[in-house]
Amino acid sequence: MTPPASRPLIVPSVLPADFANLGEACRQLEKAGADRIQWDIMDGRFVPNLTFGPDTVASCRPLVELPFEAHLMVDDPDRLLPRWVDAGCATIIVHAEAATHLHRTLQTVRGLGVRAGVAINPATPLSLVEHVIDLVDLLLIMTVNPGFGGQAYLASQERKIAAARGLLDAAAPERNIELEVDGGITTETIDGAAQAGARTFCAGSALFRAPRGLESAVAELRRRAEEAIR
Template sequence: MSFDRSIKIAPSILAADFANFGAECEAIEAQGADWVHVDVMDGHFVPNITFGPATCAAIRPHIRGVMDVHLMIAPIDPYIDAFAKAGADVITAHVEAGPHIHRTLQAIRGAGAKAGVALNPGTPASAVSELLDSVDLICVMTVNPGFGGQKFIDMSAKIRTLREMIGDRPVHIEIDGGVDPTTAPLVAQAGADVLVAGSAVFRGGSVSNPAPYGENIRAIRAAAAGTYV
């Protein structure tokens, strides 16, 4: 998993057909997805329940590229090894999910995955100021986590602050929530390079008709690239 700051589209399978996860992962990659984003929710840290390590292990053979696992769970540490063994390339933990985020990030890297840290909309960029050399990705939530299809919350100022804090470190800035061709330019211009999109990618398509996935991915990428600096 090499590092670069080009725009990467990471469709969230939270918006996919749950009965066809394997085929959906293959379809979005074939249609141009760069990463596959897996939203893990526990009904405790966030008000929704999705899936766990077994689902990640089941879809891993269907993903050729990066499997990006976003843990919206608390506690996190007891489950890191299971998600790493399931094939997660990136494991992202929320800074709000526990008292020892630095230890959590060490454990993620120790398990062989890239370490990500996520910030809820109400959490400032300064919350990760002491973690910049311990992470490979910072995920800026542009919705309050728990459900797909929510309205975008503009976090451009936070993204710019993070981009300045990161400097020349090889750290991705990922955006999760409400990303579509309208909002993608805002976050790309601010300095984000990984755009998670759920309903905006899967809308209008299906495993049997995947062409709309490609159209949606290209539209988001083009919109982001139009103003990326």
């Protein structure tokens, strides 16, 4: 498994893309310089929205070389874990709130030979994942409530991001566990998240709706993040 990089990573979500042209969206994101692609997997139960199944993800896998990550916003993440691996996802992120036995779920993900990530919602305390840090390669702090794209960034979560940075640095500094933020990331909000300690930034609407195109938008987000952490 490839260790996470310390430089800022831009991870586009394909949620705002044209669902009839997801393959082309992936190609354009790769051309634009994205670091990997996030698939927001929603089941209509854990969140009030329904998105992609593993067959959809698998159909796009041969089209690009970028790594895929599956962000499972689903009630029962364990049920289809092998399917997401078979679909070509190199990272699988589960929600702490949705896993009945979080430790076991993360063990299962790692046992499938991919990177394990855990996500927590805005109202969820960091303490919920404190005792599984030894099993994660990535910690995702939600900066919106999951379910829909285009929501406003919750700056209140920057205290949690900073606390997460401290937790990861103290618990396993040698592992360089990735700290990702997801929700409302734009050129106006990425500074605060970066200064708080995030180094991976999932963005959707800010990229696909950028008037100057994806390549310019990815470059500008990366530039703003780099400036914020100097």
